[in-house]
Amino acid sequence: MMKKTVPLDSRKAGALVLILTLIPVVEVARADYIFGEPTNLGPTVNTSSGEGGGGGLSISADGLSLYFDSNRSGGHGGADLWVTTRATTNDDWIAPVNLDSVVNSSSQDNSPSISADGLSLYFSSNRSGAVGGSGWSAMDLWVATRETIAHDWETPSNLGPVVNSSDADYMSYISVDGLSLYFSSARPDGLGKRDLWMTTRATTNDDWSEPVNLGPTINTPYNERRMWISSDGLMLLFQSDRPRGTGYAEIYMTTRATTNDDWTEPVKLGPPVNKTSDISPIVSTNGCTLYFSSYNRDGGYGVWDLWQAPITPIVDLNNDGIVDAADMCIMIDHWGTDQPLCDIGPMPWGDGIVDVQDLIVLAEHLFEEIPTH
DSSP states (O other): OOOBOOOOOHHHHHHHHHTTTOOOOOOOOSOSEEEOOOEEOOTTTOOSSBBSTTSOEEEOTTSOEEEEEEOOTTOSSSBEEEEEEOSSTTSOOOOOEEOHHHHOOSSBEEEEEEOTTSSEEEEEEOOTTOSSOSGGGGOEEEEEEOSSTTSOOOOOEEOOTTTOOSSOEEEEEEOTTSSEEEEEEOOTTOSSSBEEEEEEOSSTTSOOOOOEEOOTTTOOSSBEEEEEEOTTSOEEEEEEOOTTOSSSOEEEEEEOSSTTSOOOOOEEOOTTTTSSEEEEEEEOTTSOEEEEEEESOTTOSSSEEEEEEEEEEOOOTTOSSBOSHHHHHHHHHTTTSOOTTTOOOSSTTOOSSOSHHHHHHHHHTTTOBOOOO
């Protein structure tokens, strides 16, 4: 959205005082955040080949390194892992670098997931040494580690037969704390063709446990693949080719009020996301940017390109075109509740309660003029 920023002055202090004295009655009927118009990451990152089409991309915790798979020239196999970096989050991405033959192989290497500390890189491969069968069923989960981010990656290791099965296991995502690994699998006892599963460990020094299925709220008789979960554990994105879609696969979202609650029924992200086939969703650590791979979307450079879309909290709570004291009063009126309209912090999807975290987000946008919807 286009925003006009008005310099903050004494009006901000006055508005903060008003919230203590004014408590209006308000009709609430709007979402608390939106996914904005996607933009292509550009020809420096994307090529006429496929970027992210193998099922994955992953951004570092500091937002300065973006890992993805690509079948572009200059690789070692059918698909390789690459990384593009930038000096600051305000800078452009530079030309991607191949992770070289220590990590990549002559087989298919795809769907990278970088750990929060940047020292472990999980990915899928059907290289020699797989637990699975041959061809695509040999896709297993692997991990490469390094001593520090300044060191080179060491030879990857297979996660072993407790995690991997005789069927394809791929498209993993490592949680921020490093204690949960989510992935897609065609193994028996699932609910569909490919389901989302999770394996856990007590500490990062422990072995991974027997994987468990994420259940019927998430999985269907169709294909559920690459997923991402927020650091607060309250938002989950994944791709699925279930009915009601318009393409090969699309991005779905589910949320929960607390980590002790069940996930809500997943909903498909509407336009402008999911305009074609969109897959491999991830979100920046600050919750402000959605990254994904899209198939033949207008404005792209290849079959599969990497795109980004802003995630914007709805801060004009009464939809009058400006963020001011009236919006603060609406928030105070719902203080201590789980009202989604006002629950906009610390991430755009909130944390289950309207409190000072949400007031901070609102205050950051005071006196911005925002087009009404």
